[in-house]
Amino acid sequence: KNEVEQSPQNLTAQEGEFITINCSYSVGISALHWLQQHPGGGIVSLFMLSSGKKKHGRLIATINIQEKHSSLHITASHPRDSAVYICAVRPDKLIFGTGTRLQVFP
Amino acid sequence: ETGVTQTPRHLVMGMTNKKSLKCEQHLGHNAMYWYKQSAKKPLELMFVYSLEERVENNSVPSRFSPECPNSSHLFLHLHTLQPEDSALYLCASSLDMGDTQYFGPGTRLTVL
Numbered sequence: 753k754n755e756v757e758q759s760p761q762n763l764t765a766q767e768g769e770f771i772t773i774n775c776s777y778s779v780g781i782s783a784l785h786w787l788q789q790h791p792g793g794g795i796v797s798l799f800m801l802s803s804g805k806k807k808h809g810r811l812i813a814t815i816n817i818q819e820k821h822s823s824l825h826i827t828a829s830h831p832r833d834s835a836v837y838i839c840a841v842r843p844d845k846l847i848f849g850t851g852t853r854l855q856v857f858p
Numbered sequence: 859e860t861g862v863t864q865t866p867r868h869l870v871m872g873m874t875n876k877k878s879l880k881c882e883q884h885l886g887h888n889a890m891y892w893y894k895q896s897a898k899k900p901l902e903l904m905f906v907y908s909l910e911e912r913v914e915n916n917s918v919p920s921r922f923s924p925e926c927p928n929s930s931h932l933f934l935h936l937h938t939l940q941p942e943d944s945a946l947y948l949c950a951s952s953l954d955m956g957d958t959q960y961f962g963p964g965t966r967l968t969v970l
Contacts, residue, residue: 754900785958793895793946793964796860800958838901842956845914848900 755779756849758839764855771826773852775839778820786813786824787838789851795838798824829856861885864949864962872970873939879965881932881949889955890932892924895946895964907932908955939969 759774775784786798799806799813801822806813810829815822826833836851862883871877881890892904906914907926921943923935932949946966950959 756900782956787961793948793966794860795948795950795961795964797958797960840901845903845906846901846959848902850898850900 754849755847756839756841758837758849758852760852761850762853762855764857765829767830767856767858769829769856771829771833771854771856773824773837773839773854775822775824775849776820777822777839777841777847779841779843779847781817781841781843783842784815784822785840785842785846786822787840789836789838791835798837826854831856831858860960860962862949862951862960862962864947864965866965867963868966868968870968870970871936871939873941875936875939877936879934879936879947879949879967881934881951881962882930883951883960883962884930885951885953885960887951887953887960888929889952889957890926890929891950891952891959892932892934893948893950895948897945901948905934906955913955936967939967941969943967944969 789795801815810827812825838851839849840846889908894902904918905924910926925933946964948964949962952959
């Protein structure tokens with residue numbers, strides 16, 4: 753069993769929908785990262801969290817350290833949000849989840 | 859654009875070939891990383907360099923040989939690879955180890 757589990761593995765949505773992607777982990781961490789990988793491979797770091805909540809534009813990331821759980825929310829989703837979203841945790845080095853593939857249709 | 863570039867973007871090689879992947883950043887970062895991403899598997903950290911010194915080697919076969927000649931450049935030399943080595947190889951850099959990593963676009967490698 754992977755130390756970082758993401759759900760769902762695949763997600764489809766209509767443009768405008770509110771999206772939630774979940775990440776659960778089983779190790780003690782100093783930080784959690786959310787990353788976005790577009791078709792073609794390039795990865796962009798979205799958030800680094802150690803507690804609470806962060807917001808950037810239409811993206812919101814939350815973390816509950818006690819429950820070892822984080823969520824990534826996308827408000828008013830758009831087709832350009834289509835990508836793989838990857839959760840990674842840092843006990844000492846980064847451990848990655850397998851990602852959630854999101855497709856947003858117009 | 860993250861400021862981290864990788865060349866080539868695509869590479870097809872035979873099992874007896876020798877090739878090299880190149881990563882470059884001019885962000886002033888001190889740490890650089892090589893990752894492997896295979897289909898349906900999480901990203902796997904292969905090597906970490908900090909201030910041009912290798913600080914981590916995660917049980918990577920010797921057919922993969924990294925080189926960091928200076929803080930802006932990182933190479934991955936490939937020699938007698940296997941078909942199961944076909945994957946996306948991603949380079950990343952960070953200001954220092956533990957800081958947010960910036961990823962390159964990756965090299966899609968196919969070993970025939």
